[in-house]
Amino acid sequence: MENKPASARVKHPHALPEQSEWTFELIEQAHEEIRRVAGNFGLDTYPNQLEIITAEQMMDAYASVGMPVSYHHWSFGKHFLSTEKSYKRGQMGLAYEIVINSNPCIAYLMEENSLTMQALVIAHAAYGHNSFFKGNYLFRTWTDADAIIDYMVFAKNYIAQCEQRYGAEAVELILDSCHALQNYGVDRYKRPARISLSEERERQNEREAYLQSQVNDLWRTLPRRPEVHEDEQEQQRFPHEPQENILYFIEKYSPLLEPWQREIVRIIRKISQYFYPQRQTQVMNEGWATFWHYTILYQLYDEGIVGDGFMMEFLQSHTNVVYQPPVNSRHFSGINPYALGFAMMSDIRRICENPTAEDREWFPDIAGSDWQATLQFAMRNFKDESFIAQYLSPKLIRDFHFFAILDDDSKDRLQVSAIHDDNGYRYIRQQLAGQYNLGNREPNIQVWSVDMHGDRALTLRHTQYLRRPLNQQTNEMLKHVARLWGFDIYLETVDQANNVIARQECKWEKRNRYTS
Amino acid sequence: MVHLIDRRIQGKNKSAPNRERFLRRYRGQIKEAVARAVKGRSITDMESGESISIPVKDVNEPNFGHAHGGIWEGVHPGNEEYQKGDQIARPKGGGGGSGKGQGGNSENPAEDDFVFQLSREEFMNYFFEDLALPNMVKTQLTSTIDFKSQRAGYKTSGSASSLHVLRSLRGAMGRRIAMGGKSARRLKEAEKEMRDLMETSFPDDLRIEALKQEIHHLRTRLLAIPFLDPFDLRYNNRIKVPKPASQCVMFCLLDVSGSMDEQKKDTAKRFFILLYLFLTRAYEKIEVVFIRHHTTAQEVDEDAFFHSRESGGTIVSSALNLLAQTIRERYAESDWNVYVAQASDGDNWDNDSVTCKDILSHTIMPLVQYYAYVEITEGEPQNLWLEYEHVAQLYPHFAMQKIENPADIYPVFRELFKKQPN
Numbered sequence: 001m002e003n004k005p006a007s008a009r010v011k012h013p014h015a016l017p018e019q020s021e022w023t024f025e026l027i028e029q030a031h032e033e034i035r036r037v038a039g040n041f042g043l044d045t046y047p048n049q050l051e052i053i054t055a056e057q058m059m060d061a062y063a064s065v066g067m068p069v070s071y072h073h074w075s076f077g078k079h080f081l082s083t084e085k086s087y088k089r090g091q092m093g094l095a096y097e098i099v100i101n102s103n104p105c106i107a108y109l110m111e112e113n114s115l116t117m118q119a120l121v122i123a124h125a126a127y128g129h130n131s132f133f134k135g136n137y138l139f140r141t142w143t144d145a146d147a148i149i150d151y152m153v154f155a156k157n158y159i160a161q162c163e164q165r166y167g168a169e170a171v172e173l174i175l176d177s178c179h180a181l182q183n184y185g186v187d188r189y190k191r192p193a194r195i196s197l198s199e200e201r202e203r204q205n206e207r208e209a210y211l212q213s214q215v216n217d218l219w220r221t222l223p224r225r226p227e228v229h230e231d232e233q234e235q236q237r238f239p240h241e242p243q244e245n246i247l248y249f250i251e252k253y254s255p256l257l258e259p260w261q262r263e264i265v266r267i268i269r270k271i272s273q274y275f276y277p278q279r280q281t282q283v284m285n286e287g288w289a290t291f292w293h294y295t296i297l298y299q300l301y302d303e304g305i306v307g308d309g310f311m312m313e314f315l316q317s318h319t320n321v322v323y324q325p326p327v328n329s330r331h332f333s334g335i336n337p338y339a340l341g342f343a344m345m346s347d348i349r350r351i352c353e354n355p356t357a358e359d360r361e362w363f364p365d366i367a368g369s370d371w372q373a374t375l376q377f378a379m380r381n382f383k384d385e386s387f388i389a390q391y392l393s394p395k396l397i398r399d400f401h402f403f404a405i406l407d408d409d410s411k412d413r414l415q416v417s418a419i420h421d422d423n424g425y426r427y428i429r430q431q432l433a434g435q436y437n438l439g440n441r442e443p444n445i446q447v448w449s450v451d452m453h454g455d456r457a458l459t460l461r462h463t464q465y466l467r468r469p470l471n472q473q474t475n476e477m478l479k480h481v482a483r484l485w486g487f488d489i490y491l492e493t494v495d496q497a498n499n500v501i502a503r504q505e506c507k508w509e510k511r512n513r514y515t516s
Numbered sequence: 517m518v519h520l521i522d523r524r525i526q527g528k529n530k531s532a533p534n535r536e537r538f539l540r541r542y543r544g545q546i547k548e549a550v551a552r553a554v555k556g557r558s559i560t561d562m563e564s565g566e567s568i569s570i571p572v573k574d575v576n577e578p579n580f581g582h583a584h585g586g587i588w589e590g591v592h593p594g595n596e597e598y599q600k601g602d603q604i605a606r607p608k609g610g611g612g613g614s615g616k617g618q619g620g621n622s623e624n625p626a627e628d629d630f631v632f633q634l635s636r637e638e639f640m641n642y643f644f645e646d647l648a649l650p651n652m653v654k655t656q657l658t659s660t661i662d663f664k665s666q667r668a669g670y671k672t673s674g675s676a677s678s679l680h681v682l683r684s685l686r687g688a689m690g691r692r693i694a695m696g697g698k699s700a701r702r703l704k705e706a707e708k709e710m711r712d713l714m715e716t717s718f719p720d721d722l723r724i725e726a727l728k729q730e731i732h733h734l735r736t737r738l739l740a741i742p743f744l745d746p747f748d749l750r751y752n753n754r755i756k757v758p759k760p761a762s763q764c765v766m767f768c769l770l771d772v773s774g775s776m777d778e779q780k781k782d783t784a785k786r787f788f789i790l791l792y793l794f795l796t797r798a799y800e801k802i803e804v805v806f807i808r809h810h811t812t813a814q815e816v817d818e819d820a821f822f823h824s825r826e827s828g829g830t831i832v833s834s835a836l837n838l839l840a841q842t843i844r845e846r847y848a849e850s851d852w853n854v855y856v857a858q859a860s861d862g863d864n865w866d867n868d869s870v871t872c873k874d875i876l877s878h879t880i881m882p883l884v885q886y887y888a889y890v891e892i893t894e895g896e897p898q899n900l901w902l903e904y905e906h907v908a909q910l911y912p913h914f915a916m917q918k919i920e921n922p923a924d925i926y927p928v929f930r931e932l933f934k935k936q937p938n
Contacts, residue, residue, distance in 0.1 A: 407606070
């Protein structure tokens with residue numbers, strides 16, 4: 001941060017006035033300047049659509065996970081109520097930005113914000129996040145910015161239609177169960193196809209007819225051919241491979257679901273898939289957006305377009321956002337993704353522009369290279385886990401005073417396994433990266449088998465990771481699976497050597513289908 | 517070109533259906549919470565919303581997740597003192613910090629209650645639920661006070677339709693005078709001097725030329741003063757004031773003898789609340805007097821009224837006497853509308869019931885607007901009920917009802933709500 005004497009500053013002809021009230025003209029003017037600077041820095045974005053909204057609308061947007069259109073569900077009402085409560089009590093300010101990964105990219109500006117904050121949000125959301133959505137490989141692979149709003153409209157109408165036809169309660173039961181399983185509705189390896197709204201509608205009709213005819217095939221009661229031997233049956237485990245996408249498996253093979261229920265499972269699965277990249281790029285996404293609002297607004301300051309008062313206000317909220325409380329502080333609640341992301345992005349620029357001997361040793365490829373190209377490369381080709389594994393520098397580990405603690409429940413005491421010293425850098429970097437690996441964070445539970453010749457029970461398999469047990473909600477979760485499957489559910493826990501060490505079951509009685 | 521859209525005017529209350537769904541789903545819990553709140557509130561304080569809390573485990577949305585156990589290794593910021601290999605005692609309450617970030621909020625269901633705010637309207641709806649009120653009465657009670665709009669001087673902004681022409685023009689004239697006064701005076705003087713000069717001197721006199729110029733200058737100046745400036749505009753100012761209403765007093769009479777248990781008192785409280793709510797619609801100022809009785813009667817505050825308990829027999833006339841006396845002394849009929857709500861379980865000393873009838877028919881009924889009596893009992897009506905039936909025949913504004921649960925309360929007020937003019 002440079003500290004220029006006031007006299008040295010030149011007032012730009014297009015300078016923004018030093019006032020906190022915004023007007024539409026001023027927002028357009030600010031946006032124009034930000035767009036120009038962002039373009040000079042080579043940020044490639046979707047077209048922007050800025051929307052002025054009230055605080056109440058912001059809470060609405062919050063409650064429906066930021067989507068401008070969404071189907072109705074009580075859980076959104078719950079989130080709205082709790083947001084509203086804490087907002088009214090003044091416990092929290094509303095986040096000043098929500099941005100939707102769509103084309104055009106929609107960013108919300110809250111009317112209560114000052115001109116400075118609006119400019120900050122535009123730089124952060126409409127250029128930072130926007131370019132991330134457009135550039136990052138996960139978003140490119142998993143989300144379709146052109147189609148999402150249309151799809152949400154389709155989902156909303158379809159679910160409303162189902163409610164009219166089959167009753168709100170029946171729809172709510174399905175939605176509850178799907179929501180519970182939504183983290184297990186993601187294909188990690190298959191690429192979803194792009195289709196438009198009308199195609200979606202058409203396909204949905206076809207799918208209904210087709211699926212129903214297929215499903216029953218599984219349970220065909222034709223007499224078995226006599227030449228099938230017992231051990232062959234054993235080999236014909238269904239599914240042949242374990243399935244990680246539980247919702248997909250249910251959509252395709254659950255024996256008793258009605259066609260509309262399958263479609264709802266599919267909708268939740270699709271939406272879950274759309275949010276999947278966001279869950280994996282928190283640090284990068286926020287870090288990228290924060291880095292760019294900081295860089296862009298400083299550029300505007302250097303050009304004399306914004307003044308000292310603007311910068312004071314901006315820096316105050318910026319420093320709040322990137323503050324990382326230490327572990328022993330009572331404000332500590334995990335690693336702040338804004339802080340870590342911003343620090344890493346800025347650090348990459350530093351390594352490019354002013355590399356030290358240490359950097360040259362650790363990052364021979366990028367030390368001294370063009371910082372814009374290097375940052376773009378990092379943004380495009382990584383997710384949190386690999387980004388940290390690749391770019392976390394010893395300097396940052398020192399700056400953050402990172403240390404790793406090993407908590408093994410077979411030992412009486414915790415052990416410090418590494419600190420920010422020469423022996424610890426690599427270890428800490430690897431551990432921290434692992435912490436952002438969704439595969440480690442969420443229990444690994446997959447569809448293992450279906451008892452096709454017996455009671456049709458579905459067996460799930462939980463492959464234990466580092467001996468970690470499942471939480472107390474597991475039983476509740478199995479009920480949800482059972483509701484969707486319509487028959488008994490077993491959950492086997494296996495250790496790393498594939499020995500079954502625990503088995504839970506959830507009996508499904510048919511009458512539950514309509515009562516619970 | 518950026519698309520800048522003002523969304524503020526549209527799409528308000530987008531979450532309302534979701535909120536409504538949430539309330540419907542947890543109706544049972546919310547009703548319980550409302551019932552608790554009604555118990556704790558004063559009967560004059562039914563007009564606000566309420567914080568409702570539901571155990572978090574009931575509203576939890578489950579998820580597969582890890583519990584604490586096995587091996588956790590976490591990286592944390594802010595190391596101050598530790599070296600590699602240091603052993604640390606395990607902090608109490610599990611944690612170790614590692615799992616806290618993600619699973620923590622849902623893992624411990626007993627953590628906290630889910631608290632949210634019911635609006636006043638929603639609160640009232642839950643309250644009315646088992647009272648079996650007709651819909652029209654419900655809207656009557658839930659609706660806010662009626663306002664009438666009234667003139668209150670003038671203001672400087674408003675809609676064109678409320679422009680006050682006379683005031684605006686008068687203001688304009690004042691402004692023209694104030695702004696042009698000096699010039700107008702000078703103009704007058706100059707014109708006079710000019711006329712004088714014209715008579716005495718030649719028309720090409722230098723002075724005349726100067727005066728001509730000055731007069732021209734002054735005229736232009738005066739002309740530049742606008743006839744009507746936006747500044748002059750005055751608009752009628754209309755404000756909303758609550759509809760004027762007179763005052764009333766509401767007497768609550770409650771039998772607190774040993775036979776009235778908590779549940780009966782609870783029902784009685786709802787009965788009083790309902791009358792009070794009705795009165796708040798009709799009157800601006802309401803006084804509430806609480807009289808409780810067993811063998812003797814006593815005026816008490818609300819807290820003592822509902823919460824203290826006496827034992828022993830019942831003499832209802834003691835309360836009626838105190839009631840009559842209080843009305844006479846403090847609430848002269850012409851100034852006050854008097855409403856009485858009496859709740860009892862029907863027990864009374866045998867000889868006393870006749871006395872009650874006499875006091876009511878001769879002294880009290882002529883003084884009051886409405887008298888509502890509820891007998892909270894499951895048994896056969898007793899002599900007090902029989903005597904009161906005579907009163908009911910004499911006076912149409914005496915209403916009585918035997919009730920077993922809150923749903924029976926409303927009929928006793930039926931007449932009252934019917935009479936309500938608006």
